[in-house]
Amino acid sequence: MNRMKPSALLITAAAILVIVGLAIAWRLGAGTALTGGGSASVWSERADLAQQELEESFWDEKRGLFNNAAPCIAQLCTDPFNYWWLAHAVDVLVDGYERTEDTKYAEQLGKLYQGILDRNAGVFINDYYDDMEWMALAWLRAYDATEDERYKQAALALWQEIQTGWNDEMGGGIAWRKEQPDYKNTPANAPAVILAARIYEHTQDAADLAWAKKLYDWQKQTLVDPATGLVWDGINRQGDGVVDKDWKFTYGQGVYIGAGVELYRITKEQSYLDDARKTAANLKQDFLSPATGMLPSEGDGDGGLFKGVLVRYIGELIKLDPSQKGLIEMLLTNADSVWEYGKGKDNVLFSNSWAQTPDTVVQLSTQLSAVMLLEQAAWIEKQ
Template sequence: MKRRSTILTAALAVLIIVGLAAWRWGFGGAAETGSAASVWSERADLTQQELTKSFWDEKRGLFNNAAPCIAQLCTDPFNYWWMAHAVDVLTDGYERTGDMQYVTQLDKLYQGLLDRNAGVFINDYYDDMEWMALAWLHAFDATGDDRYQQAAMTLWQEIQTGWNDAMGGGIAWRKEQLDYKNTPANAPAIILAARVYTHTKADADLAWAKKLYDWEKSNLVDPDTGLVWDGINRQGDGAVDKDWKFTYGQGVFIGAGVELYQITKEQRYLDDARKTAANLKQDFLSPATGMLPSEGEGDGGLFKGVLVRYIGELLKLDPSQTELREMLLTNADSLWNYGKDKDKALFSNSWAQTPDAVVQLSTELSAVMLLEQAARIEKQE
């Protein structure tokens, strides 16, 4: 995830949203999300359709970087990890609707990615490859297409080569900086190893998940609060980047705990996930509105989407977490009523403000992820 120079410092949203129902974590009742039983599913449909209409390039079999598409910036740089999340949201759409158009588009995207990346899915960033492996394994589970499973397993073998003894272990962020270890390169790898284990039942895969988890928790999680720090030794000084607090880091550690709890039934994993999720109120959510922060454009536009995906996984496992449920619905309600273009299902980096004239793919993907989670909650009610 080549994001360091483009991320704006995460700031809590302070806009008090007129008309937004108060948030349940100390602010009253749940946000009103409409009376129709399928309101969120319909909104997810509209947003998925807009994603294809405004971003899809049929000729390349890839999504453009922005809408409207402006000159070379449409296609360059090649945002590999954004495309991984595009695979995920198309799979979300297929799982929710059973509409074969999603399967057709996944097939085109698979080939488009291979064509753009010299016929392989391997690249120089371990975290990027983890997102891609997770996405194709998700697509395999939904469609049964063996190509997707093979892509995920090939990537998983490559990802394991990123482990080394610098900083006491952990997977490196990239191949040119093997002594820099961070949450983006380790927590998603835990989720991946655990999900691979559910397919292979190989003890080695589960051992990887546990080893990675123990390293991540020991080095990059605040034992008092559950806050997940970003990385260690970025500048070669052994320091932990404790001031780098991003929503996606919380999300993937929550997801890691959920996956390992489901396999092992060891309570500590679920307790850790709950603790990190509870800390969102302290370090990320607006005390006035319960809104997640804007984390800027570029890669930062995707961060909240990663968080809400894995909050959704925790809710599937533990539906008693009603405060998390209401947090997601509050954010979804604001996104739709305040963060959407008035004429199109295009969205803002801030889920409480109207979007800029140009909307980046990363930002749109996060909006799709949030609306798909709201639709999942709706279906469960």
């Protein structure tokens, strides 16, 4: 993952534009009518509209992949190959399928599976351990939803490769990428905890649970502030053994919360749940706007995905601990804002900031985060 990404023809064309405009207006009108909240399925309908926009504005049927941006502009549509964005696209399709049981999501998952393989030389392996973890997590969820054996096998193969990223530099942990084995960070370790724990639930192999615990212990001891629960991004990025304490991102908090949730589900050891609650509580101090309760904009490119990862794992904590009313309120506050202020006026494309109008070109990463948020709101609505 990269950080800091002739007249008759005119009349016909004009007519087409009018028809398209009317169609969009009708679609958005249906969504806007939901603002009053009178419908019991308000968030599910909004999630439907966002998923529909994702397909219509980003999906490339020929390649079996989502484009990098909408509108699609020249080569930037397809290059670079944003592998880890596509992992989260898999997750978003699974969200839609789990919520609706509509087979269109399952069909698109199959196309995306093949599209990624075709683009990545017939394999899912790459040089970034965190990228492979996102992909393995997504395909394991896809398997759980669809029971398509291909997806489980992809996740297991990736897990075997991911384990090779562990070494004793910086006291342990999985490296961020193969070319930099002594740089360890949260996005290469906390998601691996979640993955190992979920694989253990499938295999019941004690070695997988041991991996989850070992990775968690390293993460907690090395990259978490014991006083506040704030999760730091990484250590030894510049070869100096220093922890990047000024690098604090929403997705780092999310995956550490998710790691604690998964281990608590399996072991019922209270410390894991306590850790997750502590980091979640610290969001108010380090990330939320005091005035509005909004999560920050973390830019476009990879940063566009960060909040989406956080809200996914906040959702997992809420499922485990429904008493987290403050977290539910935070998700719904952000969902209300992204729909009211962070959405395009003539489409269902979203902004990096969930409180302001989107840019002319919207990146896939940004769109995916907003869809994740709306899917979480839809899940809350059903409870």
